[in-house]
Amino acid sequence: MLPSRVHLAHLPTPIWRHDALDELVGTEVWVKRDDMTGGAEAGNKIRKLEFLLADALAQGADMVMTCGAAQSNHARATALVARQYKLDCWLFLRVRDSADEARLGNLMLSKLTGAAVHFISPAQYAERQELMQQAAAQQARAGRQAYVIPEGGSNGLGALGYVEAMREVHEQAQLGLAPKQFDCVVCACGSGGTAAGIALGLGLTGLAPKALAFAVCDDSAYFDRVCAEIFKQARALRPELPEPAPLELNDRHQGPAYGIMSDEQKDFLQDVAARCGLILDPVYSGKALYGLSRLDQKPKRALFIHTGGLPGLLAQAQAFEPPV
């Protein structure tokens, strides 16, 4: 049976172009506006959550647990949609020192929903799945049923959201809203589910011969392993899915650290905003599109998935103070 899905995202999201963006990136770029999947819950994560939340509800869960960085877009999206479905939400957020975490952006929004925020250390975060399973087991003894969503919603079930996204673009192309063929689909990669879902969706639709994902943390070898596992899980859930298209991981444009941009990356984000009226985010989409602009061998025609992340940018106001 096909996994069921709840309705969270406003679909189809637009496909958008700007001549100045082609100039800034140095190739033909079509932008899939998944930053417009919703209101405060917008971004790529609610495509995955359509499947994950449906599963949680089917299992009779009365709460969800998930994890991420302090400014996790996924944690914020999960907190919001959990509330919409009357589920409690526990967030396990990685911090070096909880006193340092400004209650801005994503963290502020998550807190507004009343989600229970548990700050954990990087060492605890390394064991995040076990930690959440233990918390869920403890809640079970208190008569609660928790559904644990992995980091980024990135498992085989969540990735189906991006298989469907590629089917959506394919349909838009049939309607004349986008080219029928791209050289490459480009996205940022933080936990792998988006990139893996895209590669599977390309295998299904033939919209492009390959996917290119810019890792914002960890390295290509790590994501090769993660995505291989997600492919396996997704194809077990949907045996009719063909082999994924080749997925190329690029880990050379991470900038100084996760969540932090180099001056060149910041300038690029600012130029895109000033010349195109398109706001990228400093953790994911800004680094991925910058990475595309820096490739020696660029695809001639790329579909760039704008995965959202606006609250994360707003949490970094200080990093973007105009020079005096």
Ligand SMILES: *Cc1c(COP(=O)(O)O)cnc(C)c1O
């Ligand atoms: C989570 C996220 C990504 C990365 O997607 P993954 O499926 O976790 O790899 C990209 N962009 C934004 C804005 C995100 O929040």
